Structures are given as C-alpha cells and as structure tokens.
Amino acid sequence: MPGLQTLYQLQVAELERADVARRLEEAEKSLGETDDLRRARADLQGEESGLSALRTRVRDLELEVKGLNGKAAATEKRLYGGEVRSPKELESLQADLASLRTRRGSLEDTILAGLTEMDEREARLRRARERYEAVHSAWEARQGELQASLATLRRRLAELEEQISRLRAALPASLLELYDETCRKKGGRGVAAIRGGLCEGCRVSVPTGIIQQVRGGEQIHRCTSCGRILCVVG
Numbered sequence: 001m002p003g004l005q006t007l008y009q010l011q012v013a014e015l016e017r018a019d020v021a022r023r024l025e026e027a028e029k030s031l032g033e034t035d036d037l038r039r040a041r042a043d044l045q046g047e048e049s050g051l052s053a054l055r056t057r058v059r060d061l062e063l064e065v066k067g068l069n070g071k072a073a074a075t076e077k078r079l080y081g082g083e084v085r086s087p088k089e090l091e092s093l094q095a096d097l098a099s100l101r102t103r104r105g106s107l108e109d110t111i112l113a114g115l116t117e118m119d120e121r122e123a124r125l126r127r128a129r130e131r132y133e134a135v136h137s138a139w140e141a142r143q144g145e146l147q148a149s150l151a152t153l154r155r156r157l158a159e160l161e162e163q164i165s166r167l168r169a170a171l172p173a174s175l176l177e178l179y180d181e182t183c184r185k186k187g188g189r190g191v192a193a194i195r196g197g198l199c200e201g202c203r204v205s206v207p208t209g210i211i212q213q214v215r216g217g218e219q220i221h222r223c224t225s226c227g228r229i230l231c232v233v234g
C-alpha cells in the first residue's frame, strides 16, 4: 500500500495548519485599541476639558472684576465730584462703594485660588499627555509587529493549504477516509510513526513482524493499542 510517508507528511502539514490558524486568530483578536490606550486617552481628555473649564471660569471672574472696577470708579466720581450734597445720598454712595470693594476682594481671592489650581492642572495635563504618548507609541509599535506577523501567518497558511491539497490528491481515497476517521477520534493524529520499536501515539511497543510489514508497505497496520495507522518515517 503506497502513501504512508505521504500520509505522515499530510498529518504534519494539517497539524501545523491548525496551529497557524489558531495563532492567526489570536493575532487578529489583538488588533485594534487596547483598554490601556483608551484609558490613557480618556485621562488626557478629562484633564484637557477640566483645565479649559477652569480657564473659562477665571476669565469670567476677571471680567466681573473689570465691571466692578468701572462701577466703583463711577461711584467714587459721584461721591467726591461735589455734585451730590445730600448727606443721606452720600452715605448711600459710600455704602455702595464699600460693598463693591468687598465683592471685588472676594472675587480676587477666588481668582487667585483659580490660578493656583490652574498651575496644578497644567502639570497634571502634561503628565497625562506624556503618559498617553508613551502608551500610544508602544501600542503603535505592537500593532506594526502584529500586522507583520499576520502577514507571515497568512502566507504560511496559504502554503500549507496548497501543500495539503497536493498531498491529499496523491493519496488513495480509502486510505484518506481511514486517516480522517482516525484523526477525528485521535485529536488530529490519525497516523503514528514507529520510533525505537514504539508507536509514537501511545508509546506501546509494536511487534517486530508488524514493523517489517509496515516498512515493506504492503498492507495497512493499525496500532493494536491506540488504533492509529502505523508508519515508518525516514
């Protein structure tokens, strides 16, 4: 019976195909954004929007101080301009001025606190940006490696497919049928080579007479222990 060596080559190729297909699937799953990258980007965006909101708040307060300064100047002008003489009115203007100044003082304190917070937030933003850039460039390098390994694996898979169809075409249908059936039962290993007098599938020794017959290649022998098709390689 011809073809045992070919059958063994077929099994080697099919086992490699399964391995390559599994690695390909893993590599494909690793493509795309990672949680780490998404988290680093969200942190950066959070810091950016926090700082920008604080800047707007401080700018608004500064505008409000400017408005109060205008009002205070107008009040002072009326108070000291000599046009207003009524003591009651003067008293009320003085009270207005005092309240404007108090309000301005409190706004200036808030602005000062805002500026201090801005410094802290700017430092945090710088750190978040550095972290994002580091994570992103590592991610980019990894994606490049993955793409290269995907290309290699796809090429190898195509080679194996071609080799497998060539080997299958060269084998008798009855032998292939037996092989496929045994493979289904034996985890894709339907053929076992005899090595050192043992079946490599189950490590049980094969009688010398059977080894001779297998070597002669006239008849199909299956391991009496595991049922795999026996062959002699090399």
Ligand SMILES: [Zn+2]
Binding pocket: 192, 199, 200, 201, 202, 203, 204, 223, 224, 225, 226, 227, 228
């Ligand atoms: Zn066996």
